[in-house]
Amino acid sequence: MVWLWPVRSSNTMNRKVYTLLFLVTICIVSLFVRSCVMHRETVYFRYDIPPELPQAYQPSHNATTEAGVALGKTLFFSTELSRNNTVSCSSCHDQEKAFAESRTTSEGIDGQKVNRNSMPLFNLAWVDRFFWDGRAASLEEAVNFPITAHNEMDSDTNRLVQRLNRSARFRKQFYAAFGIEEVRYVHVRMALAQYLRSITSYASPLDRMYPIVSELMAQGLSQPEIMQREFGFSDKTIQTLQLCETCHSNITYGNNKMKNNGLDISNAGDIGFAVVSGKKTDEGLFKAPSFRNVAFSGPYMHDGRFATLEEVLEHYNSGIQPNPNLSEELRDEAGDPVRLNLGEREKKEILFFLTRLMSDTSFITNKKYAL
Ligand code: HEC
Numbered sequence: 001m002v003w004l005w006p007v008r009s010s011n012t013m014n015r016k017v018y019t020l021l022f023l024v025t026i027c028i029v030s031l032f033v034r035s036c037v038m039h040r041e042t043v044y045f046r047y048d049i050p051p052e053l054p055q056a057y058q059p060s061h062n063a064t065t066e067a068g069v070a071l072g073k074t075l076f077f078s079t080e081l082s083r084n085n086t087v088s089c090s091s092c093h094d095q096e097k098a099f100a101e102s103r104t105t106s107e108g109i110d111g112q113k114v115n116r117n118s119m120p121l122f123n124l125a126w127v128d129r130f131f132w133d134g135r136a137a138s139l140e141e142a143v144n145f146p147i148t149a150h151n152e153m154d155s156d157t158n159r160l161v162q163r164l165n166r167s168a169r170f171r172k173q174f175y176a177a178f179g180i181e182e183v184r185y186v187h188v189r190m191a192l193a194q195y196l197r198s199i200t201s202y203a204s205p206l207d208r209m210y211p212i213v214s215e216l217m218a219q220g221l222s223q224p225e226i227m228q229r230e231f232g233f234s235d236k237t238i239q240t241l242q243l244c245e246t247c248h249s250n251i252t253y254g255n256n257k258m259k260n261n262g263l264d265i266s267n268a269g270d271i272g273f274a275v276v277s278g279k280k281t282d283e284g285l286f287k288a289p290s291f292r293n294v295a296f297s298g299p300y301m302h303d304g305r306f307a308t309l310e311e312v313l314e315h316y317n318s319g320i321q322p323n324p325n326l327s328e329e330l331r332d333e334a335g336d337p338v339r340l341n342l343g344e345r346e347k348k349e350i351l352f353f354l355t356r357l358m359s360d361t362s363f364i365t366n367k368k369y370a371l
């Protein structure tokens, strides 16, 4: 049996060598497969916007990429962000409504009431103050509110992240977007912010007129004169629109100003911007939204109190309340609320401006924002 030793020994040797070779091969193959499967190339998102617009804001720590936008979109339409898998961002932000909602005030998880009306979402890459009261300064910060609010999605962020990490599909998408093996909450926020930044609306009839308008302005005509020339608006309509635009100045993305437009005589119901500033004089101040797509996004105001734009216009025409913090623009020389005394012609023209000239109908059906 002596001869068995060397044989056995050589056998063992062989086996060792084979095992080693086998392991090395497995390693090489798995590294190769992995690098194929997990291959990741950063493709930056390109904004398809007219050249006259300023650059979209891109935070250096969260540049917008194709993969980030795709992931953010999946998350936006996913009920997984809510505690019991029933509510998604899109439950309260409906593309057909320019990503606002038809309810007067929102309803979150388990039918719980939210005290404000949802807001439209577009051109947010040009905005630096979010929510009706302006309490968030970035989108990364803003998206945390609905996810964690007890009456909206009520998520425990640790549990949310555990759930996402258990999903192979999500892990893959997070890897593609951020090159990470393990999802953290910060990445959820970053991806949602990227998707929100990617949503743009720039094809209203007024946008399409830009080449003519800029040409006429170069010839010395003012914007109101051009509007008058193009649409035959009355002087009073033009004056009124000029008043409106002191607060709703930038049709593209609003002007991020906090104002009081005299909805109520007192601010007991909702103190608005005072939550941020802590100042008594900021009570009842709210963000003045953009006029763009306003025909789609009703009901109107922070509490959705007006169902139609006719009602909104009647508020400005005859219903402004002497709120102690009513903004100057809406006071007369005596400091009282202005009364516009608009005639039928002016009302019709202003509504035409708001509903027709401001409406980007291609936006609300644009498939690139839907799943
Ligand atoms: C239960 C309804 C509801 C859900 C769900 C919801 N939102 Fe909102 N959203 C609102 C309401 C209401 C407001 C206005 C809140 C306020 O001003 O306090 C708002 C405001 C916003 C704003 C501010 C827009 C601006 O112009 O200032 C952003 C951004 C936003 N939501 C994104 C999201 C995202 C992303 C999600 C999902 C993670 C989400 N929302 C889920 C109801 C909802």
Ligand code: HEC
Residues within 6 Å of the ligand: 240, 241, 243, 244, 245, 246, 247, 248, 258, 259, 260, 261, 263, 285, 286, 287, 288, 289, 294, 297, 299, 300, 301, 302, 303, 309, 312, 313, 316, 327, 328, 329, 330, 350
């Ligand atoms: C002093 C500034 C100011 C002026 C001037 C002003 N607004 Fe407003 N507007 C606001 C503010 C602030 C809000 C939001 C108020 C709130 O919800 O509490 C608002 C809300 C609106 C809304 C609702 C938007 C939405 O998404 O719910 C419309 C429509 C509107 N204004 C139209 C007009 C028109 C038309 C004029 C001119 C006749 C006008 N505004 C003049 C400040 C102003």
